[in-house]
Amino acid sequence: MIAKVKSCGLMGVDGFIVDVEVDISNGLPSFDIVGLPDVAVREAKERVRAAIKNCNLEFPVKRITINLAPAHIKKEGPCFDLPISIATLIASEQIKIDDIDRYMFIGELSLSGELRPISGVLPIAITAYKNGIEKIILPAQNAYEAAVVKGLQVYPAYNLYDIVTHLTGEKKLDTFYVDVDSFFLPNNKYDIDFSDVKGQENVKRALEVAAAGGHNCLMIGPPGSGKTMIAKRLPTILPDMSFEEALEVTKIHSIAGLVPQNMPLITTRPFRSPHHTISNVKVIK
Known part of the structure; x- marks a missing residue:
């Protein structure tokens, strides 16, 4: 099955939309990431595998191919851990959601599934809003930065399992707001x-x-x-x-x-x- 979620990369001080595509098929178990990833992005497969297992979720033992589009632009940093995890869970049919195109996912994962803060959240949030994305899920420590962008619904999370329960409707995350005028x-x-x-x-x-x-x-x-x-x-x-x-x-x-x-x-x-x-x-x- 193929799944696709929205994420964002950085080029200078501006962001660009990255489509994280996951294909899971039968064959020898493997986990490949393509789309011009740097070392930090290639290492995401180890963090993703451990985070999914340690959140009491099932990591598919199949042939997994991750594509980060557009493929001609280099992807840097650990911020793609979360979108890769979510796309993998959707492709393995552990999450079923119809409005996934309305979300952007960004964040680094620890081996336990906890979300760690990243740099460059503000240009990422601005890019999401300009491209018509209504909601963004990101580490709780970065919520203040993203909430500065008016018109964007910010959902801070502390771990991967909280995001899964939000997407499945079991327990919704709270929307975060800040008073910009203050x-x-x-x-x-x-x-x-x-x-x-x-x-x-x-x-x-x-x-x-x-x-x-x-x-x-x-x-x-x-x-x-x-x-x-x-x-x-x-x-x-x-x-x-x-x-x-x-x-x-x-x-x-x-x-x-x-x-x-x-x-x-x-x-x-x-x-x-x-x-x-x-x-x-x-x-x-």
């Missing part, structure tokens, strides 16, 4: 402020003009003259971020795994001060 309240501001700078009137005037007009600004001076100190305070005089801007910033933090657990949406403008020694440019005379 992240933009006035009390969610910066720890520093542009008014902290005393003196340096010419520099402050130049940065005010740059902030008002959206211009670039180059500061040159000896170490300790306050260049980084005043540049660090520039975001505090910029306009508040819009929801779309906050999503773009949070997507980058999500890919890097830097989104705080209690603040799934970055609403303050970020600042970076890389040291000049990170440059590899060499001057040849």
